[in-house]
Amino acid sequence: MPQSATHPARPSARPRVVILGASLAGLLTAAALSRHTDVVLVDRDPLDEELTSPRRGVPQSRHTHGLLVSGSRAMEALLPGLLDEVVARGAILGDVIGGSQWVMRGAPMLSFPSTLIGVLCTRTLLESQVRRRVRSLPGVELLGEHDIVALVTDDASRRVVGARLVPRTGPDAGIETVLAADLVVDATGRGSRLSRWFAELGYDLPEVTEVAASVGYATRVFHDERGVLDGTDVIVVSTDPQTGRSGAAARIEGGRWTVTVAQANGAAPPIDLPEFTAFVDSLPAPELGRLVRACQPDGTGEVYRFPSSRWVRYERLRRRPLGVLAVGDAVCSFNPVYGQGMSSASLQAAAVRDLVEECVAARGGDVRAALDDLASRAPAVQARVVSAPWALATGPDRRLPGMPRKPLPERLLDRYVDRVIEVARHDAPVTVAFMEVLNLLRPPQSLLAPGIARRVLGARAHRAPVQQCVAPELVRTTAPR
Ligand SMILES: Cc1cc2nc3c(=O)[nH]c(=O)nc-3n(C[C@H](O)[C@H](O)[C@H](O)COP(=O)(O)OP(=O)(O)OC[C@H]3O[C@@H](n4cnc5c(N)ncnc54)[C@H](O)[C@@H]3O)c2cc1C
Structure with missing residues (x-):
């Protein structure tokens, strides 16, 4: 591969963090770190244009994405004013008890006004607004249309000092370039290659805990011109332990509903409208069927298959290279029927922000030394953040038919x-x-x-x-x- 070394280290400047992957986890981690460092976010997708439709690097964004109350609060704390901004662009703030109909184990839960507010909109709208905000932070640069191919280390492979990238377009397309960094953050999602890179550098592979989910997803969007379900913003039908079927519908911007049905341990639900409607009718929430029949379909729908919840146990590694950490789905990705991934990414980013503040204070303002401390302490802190959503997602999945008997x-x-x-x-x-x-x-x-x-x-x-x-x-x- 042709090579050209660009973006050299800048010893006199503020420390530079290179974040691999400019999706939600990467963007929110940039917000967490930008007070003390320059940040370059790298992604294979273009990042200079306004995000108006689902992009290739995040195929799941065509499916229903609810942001939990904790995730909404963490995002707002990282980027103050964000919730008002997404609402101004059409998002709905939904009361997760009062504006919602929950059906669990086949029967409805109580509904009454509460102060527990989550965000309802497409994942595209949310990422678009987060990206707008992060782009405007001082010292943050977005580098789109670059493939991330490897880490760069010092001669002894003890410290990660940058990343190897290959531009996809422009005069340097195909020519490998090195981006130097004081800290590299891997936010490349579930497909992250960080653990393999560790192994190639002579470190142990981290343990991976995996719980099969085998979920098939089918999502369709509908225009609601008549206000079919006034007073309700969300319907959630939890997984039936016998059939493995579940479903959810949520209001999104543009006077629309996104409706997802899911099947655990079996074939993906059908996407053609008549069969999709029949699947919806099999769920114990008649409002879902009413919604699907009364509204105008928008597009032809999408299917997705999700194999397993997966947690890479970086915190258990005895030796890791300095100068690198992972965030978001690259650490832990959950069966999406529990709607936790974006909230987990937000809570991890908030934990990184708290930790970096603590490390900078402990180091008397020496940010480079603080980044080393951050990289060595973050995996344990993230493991604590991830343990609750992990238990909530895998606990019920491990009760489904075919799973080993629990202790x-x-x-x-x-x-x-x-x-x-x-x-x-x-x-x-x-x-x-x-x-x-x-x-x-x-x-x-x-x-x-x-x-x-x-x-x-x-x-x-x-x-x-x-x-x-x-x-x-x-x-x-x-x-x-
Ligand atoms: C079907 C489905 C439904 C979901 N529903 C919900 C929900 O309702 N609520 C919720 O909170 N979460 C949900 N999630 C999870 C949510 O999508 C993720 O947790 C969230 O996107 C955060 O992920 P991330 O930023 O860590 O990684 P990702 O969003 O996967 O982003 C990874 C980024 O890295 C880039 N990248 C990867 N490899 C390279 C490379 N080699 N070179 C350059 N760039 C690269 C990609 O282009 C992408 O931008 C769902 C997931 C799925 C699959």
Whole structure:
């Protein structure tokens, strides 16, 4: 491959962070770091134009993307004013209890006004506004249409000092170039090659914990000219443990609804309108069928297959090169039916911002030294951030038919959660506590707090636990070499 070394190190300038991948995790991490460093965000997609439609590098953006309450708050904290800006562009702020219809285990949950507000819009609109804001931050540069091909290290492979890129267009197209960095952040999503690069540099491969999901997704968009479901902004039907079917509908900008149906452990749901409608009708939420019939379809729809929730355990590596860390889906990607990925990326970015502030203060303002501290401490902090959404996504998936039987303590917890759901159908404080957990505002253990446990265990409602079968290959942890 032809090579030309450009973008040399600039010892006198502010430290430079190079972020690989300019999607939500990359952009939000840039916002977290730009107070102390220059940032260059690199992506294979063009970044100079306004984002108006789903782009190639993020094919999932054609599907329903809800932003949880925690994610909304974290994004607003990283980029103050962002929520007003997306609302001005058509996003809806939805009350996750009052403006929503939740159907769990086949029966509706309580709905009443609350202060738990999430954001509803296309992922394209959200990323577009986040990108606009990040682009305007001092010291941030967006470098689109470049393939990221490898890391650059010092001679001893102890420190990452940059990244190798290949421009896709322009006079230098195809000529490899090196972008020097004081810190490289991998935000290239689920397809990240960071762990393989570590192995090529002589480090251990990190453990990967994986829980099979095998979810097929089908999404269609509808124009709602008549206000078919006034007062409702979201409908969520959680996965039926027997059939593996689930669905969701959300209002989005432009007077439209996005409707997604999903099938665990089986064929993807059909996308042609009559069969799609029949699938919708099989879910225990008649409003979904009413919506699909009363509204005008927009486009032909999209399908997507998602194999497994996947967590790369960088925090468990005994040795890592200096000067590099991963964020977002590159660390952990979740079965999308739980709607957590963007919130996890936002919470990880917020944790990076807090950590860098702490490290800079501890180093008396020496930002380069602080970035080294950040890279070595971030994986443990991120693991704490990711552990709650991981438990919430993989816990129910590991109860689906065909999964290995869980150990007794987990089965007892599952029975307790079944009871929480039953009690939440008629008990408002339990509903709020449960929704706070689902929205990553409180850890799952908070449902065991005495005030909630008394209500849950003292109530009468109860249902039989979900049946479990055995198939050990569906849950696995890949040990390091
Ligand atoms: C079907 C589906 C539905 C989802 N629904 C929801 C939802 O409702 N709510 C929610 O919060 N989350 C949802 N998610 C998850 C969400 O899409 C991601 O968590 C979110 O996009 C953050 O991802 P990221 O920025 O880490 O990576 P990505 O968004 O995957 O971005 C990776 C970026 O890296 C770039 N890139 C990768 N490799 C290279 C390379 N070699 N060279 C140059 N550039 C490269 C890509 O172009 C891209 O821009 C869903 C996911 C799927 C698959």
